[in-house]
Amino acid sequence: MKSLENIRFVLVGTTHPGNIGAAARAMKTMGLTKLHLVEPLHYPNAEATARASGADDVLASAVVHQDLVSAITGCHQVYGMSARLRHLPISVVDPRQAVARIQQQADDSQVAILFGREHSGLSNEELDKCQHLINIPANPEYSSLNLAAAVQVFAYELKMSFAPSIEVGRVGEEREAINAEDLEHLYQHFEQSLTEIGFLDPENPKNLMRRLKRLFNRADLDKNELQILHGILRSAENNKGEQS
């Protein structure tokens, strides 16, 4: 990916409208313009506008969503900003590593960066939508970056890598990107097939689907791999099983 155009910042459940304005300003200083808001507590709001300062155009074009799914529709990669290193089997990268990964994406990929609520961050269900967590290395005794400060740091890292550099070469074979709906569809197929072949007990599903989601969120699947997995599941469902 060579342009910042396809990178959206998604603020989830922001409590203080001033932080939305400050985030818009932080984004614009680094040349980012795509702001999405999921269930902001107060918005539109005069304080948001005041804090946006000269970035009112970014604020004016912000898209407000009723839920996170609608905010990340069509996105090929979803990153979640996380202050706490949670006990989750999900890959954690620092901002610099995240930007390096984003640059390896195809030019027409859409990428979402999620920023959670001021006090509670992102919920577990929201984290389940993320392929990677981004952790800003911070003072372990005081890691509470203000929301706009976290936006500023990540926007700065993007700017440092995207704007000064000339051409960042993509490596490896052609991989056709998939998006969030494709993954959701794969997980539904897994759930249905594993129930059918008796591996998943709907009465007692335990954590199986969550574990599988984390595994495949991490794996950064391409289109071809997605089709292989669907094919395996179909064959498993249809297997007549000569032995037992």
Next chain:
Amino acid sequence: MKSLENIRFVLVGTTHPGNIGAAARAMKTMGLTKLHLVEPLHYPNAEATARASGADDVLASAVVHQDLVSAITGCHQVYGMSARLRHLPISVVDPRQAVARIQQQADDSQVAILFGREHSGLSNEELDKCQHLINIPANPEYSSLNLAAAVQVFAYELKMSFAPSIEVGRVGEEREAINAEDLEHLYQHFEQSLTEIGFLDPENPKNLMRRLKRLFNRADLDKNELQILHGILRSAENNKGEQS
């Protein structure tokens, strides 16, 4: 220089006390504690304290000076943060280059980073005290980073170089590592199962196994995930398939 202990942030002529508090917070999140204030317009001040949030210790130990000279006494290097690229015969570096230079200093060096007034920055006399200017690369059409945002970005760069990441990787819940033989065994199981359920044609295997290996090599599986995959394959083999 190996420690952040000898790096001081000097806010010169700050107008809004809230920005002093926000700067203290930004510093503390990155493990910086040495704050110096030159002729702040309003200080001490309740808004500064409020915006400092949990960084009131940094604020409480801030040293207030009547002039810049006293604030940089004893410093071996002085850097000035500058939003505008001025026509001055002075070297301009970006934050990353500045940090690299600072790290080359002797361990007992003292370094000052100057942050100017919100609207007018540093005066020419103040710039004359600096060996280097630091310019944060920004959107040429909107380069006005908030004072605390500039403090946050530079503090972050220092933190990234001096005390880098957490153990980046996956954190949290116990993940039991697997080894190359475990993976080999998984791939053999895939090959056998996929043949059995009719998805893999041994006469015409194409690239299927290679693709699956790439996918799961990339996924960094743990023991638990390995067992889930074996379990799915066993269930697929044994599936009696009520439908076809």
